[in-house]
Amino acid sequence: MAYSNTLTSSFNSFSGLLKDLYEITKPKVVFMLVITAIVGMVLAQSGWPPLDLLLVSSIGIGLLSAAAAAMNHIVDQKIDAKMARTYNRPIAKGRVTNRLAIIFSFSLAAFGFALLYAFVNPLTAWLTLASLFGYAVVYTLVLKRLTPQNIVIGGLAGAMPPLLGWVSMTGDLHPNAFLLVMIIFTWTPPHFWALAIHRRDDYARVNIPMLPVTHGLAFTKNAIVLYTVLLTLVCFLPYLVAMSGLIYLISSTILNLLFLKYAWQLKVSEDKKIAMDTFKFSIWHLLILFVALLVDHFYIIRF
Numbered sequence: 682m683a684y685s686n687t688l689t690s691s692f693n694s695f696s697g698l699l700k701d702l703y704e705i706t707k708p709k710v711v712f713m714l715v716i717t718a719i720v721g722m723v724l725a726q727s728g729w730p731p732l733d734l735l736l737v738s739s740i741g742i743g744l745l746s747a748a749a750a751a752m753n754h755i756v757d758q759k760i761d762a763k764m765a766r767t768y769n770r771p772i773a774k775g776r777v778t779n780r781l782a783i784i785f786s787f788s789l790a791a792f793g794f795a796l797l798y799a800f801v802n803p804l805t806a807w808l809t810l811a812s813l814f815g816y817a818v819v820y821t822l823v824l825k826r827l828t829p830q831n832i833v834i835g836g837l838a839g840a841m842p843p844l845l846g847w848v849s850m851t852g853d854l855h856p857n858a859f860l861l862v863m864i865i866f867t868w869t870p871p872h873f874w875a876l877a878i879h880r881r882d883d884y885a886r887v888n889i890p891m892l893p894v895t896h897g898l899a900f901t902k903n904a905i906v907l908y909t910v911l912l913t914l915v916c917f918l919p920y921l922v923a924m925s926g927l928i929y930l931i932s933s934t935i936l937n938l939l940f941l942k943y944a945w946q947l948k949v950s951e952d953k954k955i956a957m958d959t960f961k962f963s964i965w966h967l968l969i970l971f972v973a974l975l976v977d978h979f980y981i982i983r984f
């Protein structure tokens with residue numbers, strides 16, 4: 682009986698540890714990053730890309746993104762422990778030790794890099810590693826603590842996956858891939874600042890210079906509106922360069938009008954709920970936009 686109890690509790694703590702390791706990879710964010718990379722892969726040629734190459738590229742980009750997310754948990758553990766949104770994170774709470782987290786994240790990164798280098802192409806491997814460095818070191822360790830423009834500059838790392846996906850199929854840097862990067866790049870500030878408005882006190886408590894802390898709510902709300910207008914304009918580019926057709930144009934215009942509506946409401950209304958609604962909408966916006974790019978690729982209709 683005592684033996685079986687010990688066995689059960691060892692099993693429970695092992696599965697708890699696996700759950701914690703999974704959590705530090707930010708799986709939902711990585712899922713979204715991989716979707717945007719897959720769209721880059723598909724748009725890189727007419728029709729479907731070779732499915733084996735698509736699979737191995739997605740796994741490689743996913744592993745390096747997961748490694749970057751785990752490194753972010755290691756670097757941020759002290760501030761995470763003090764914020765209401767993040768205090769219960771596995772490393773901040775001490776459920777996962779630094780040693781294990783370092784071994785885990787570096788193993789994911791090494792495996793992902795080796796996969797991309799050996800089975801995809803060296804350019805994809807190096808660019809994906811550079812994105813990991815951009816997020817885990819440049820954004821998390823330096824910019825996040827240094828300037829309210831942290832997420833604007835740091836957002837470039839998270840915007841890279843469509844380009845990484847594209848390069849994984851062709852081995853070269855096509856200008857159209859940069860349009861997809863620009864979409865995510867301009868989407869990131871309204872995505873994040875909406876959440877930062879809701880969590881302003883958290884960031885103020887740990888002295889992280891997020892825009893609502895340094896410049897106040899009114900300034901941040903204006904910045905959200907302006908970046909959403911910029912995003913709307915950038916989203917016309919794939920149609921204007923004939924990369925995408927009407928399905929994309931109509932879907933993205935509707936999505937952007939809705940995003941503008943949220944951004945405007947956030948600016949003019951006193952209702953505290955709107956910030957989180959805008960943040961949640963931003964995630965659906967990006968997901969549907971990239972699905973529209975994908976559908977449009979196969980059913981391209983133009984004037």
Ligand code: HEM
Pocket residue numbers: 709710713714717766820831832833835836837839840865869872873876964967
């Ligand atoms: C510097 C750039 C970015 C910053 C600072 C940022 C910030 C955040 C934060 C703080 C959350 C957590 C919200 C919570 O814990 O409730 C979040 C959630 C999320 N972000 Fe971002 N984000 C960035 C870029 C991106 C990019 C590029 C993508 C995808 C292409 C993305 C997709 C998501 C998704 C899917 C979630 C929801 C995760 C969940 O529900 O667990 N983010 N973001």
Ligand SMILES: CC(C)=CCC/C(C)=C/CC/C(C)=C/COP(=O)(O)OP(=O)(O)O
Pocket residue numbers: 707710711714742745746747749750753757767809810812813816821838839841842
């Ligand atoms: C290889 C590659 C493509 C790397 C990109 C990696 C990546 C996971 C980008 C997503 C950006 C993100 C979730 C930022 C939030 O960090 P935060 O520290 O501001 O938020 P937090 O407080 O929730 O941790």
